[in-house]
Amino acid sequence: MKRALIPLVVFLVLAGFLYVSLSRDPREVPSPLINKAAPTFSLPLLHDAQKMFSTQDMKGQVWLLNVWASWCGACKDEHPVLMDLAAQNIVPVMGLNYKDKREDGEDVLRKAGDPYTLTIFDADGKVGFDYGVYGVPETYVIDKEGVIRDKIIGAVTPTNLRERILPLVAELK
């Protein structure tokens, strides 16, 4: 009797492994930057090329860095979620307009609304590279000491905002 159970146990173990790994997204590569200091940078703003944004300005604050572009489809999905978040005024969200044309980026924000505290303009994607961006949108949670505490690859949804991002922000504050 015991013997007959062995294949069943082997099957269940295999099925368990498959269930877990098949439900994972292979595109979601864990970022080595989590719990490391966020790369510092200084870049002009999207709306005003004369004004600069520097990561130094954010010292002492918990903030989100949201990487987006006018050419990115999933960014349009997360846009209303970010608008809601902005209306609640919980945490500053800095937009990083990544590898975009200035007028295209501005056009999106003018038409669909601007959820960002500030929008930083990363025309050649160099800052994006330093942050390990490989798919847009990506969102970073950065703490008061300027350490990256989490990275969301793909769109911010009401679910991951409620269950993942906001609890972390509350804890860091």
Next chain:
Amino acid sequence: MKKLLIAFLLFMPTLVLAGEARDLADDPVTERRMINLAEKVRCLVCQSENVASSHSDWSNDVRQIMREKMQAGATDQEIMDILVARFGKSVLFDPPVDSETLPLWLAPFILLVLGIAFLFYQLRSRRAVAPEANLTVEAEQRAATLLNKEDNT
């Protein structure tokens, strides 16, 4: 005619060998070095491809950054370290053996040893439980004649 067509179709793949993604090669030596290195890097946007042969935007950027770093005098190892620091070890097609990846490297051998042990155990216990032939005299005689018949043919 049909054969000719089949032969042609069989040779088709050799005609459509995909070339490496072409880039500006102002310095062929750097370009060759960059391509060699880029072949060892996984394109994260199209995971089964390497950065040297991928046409994705992300791979273009990585190649451009490699070129710039090489021109600035970085060694291959330094460039790989930069990539691993930003994107993790999964960008390497040949991940290093270290404490994090050791279980993955060892898993096949552990499974092999377990499999062999299981096989030995099975064979031994099977021999132990091989049933004794419990035959009547007549049956034994019949078996013997049958066996002998086979021997003679």
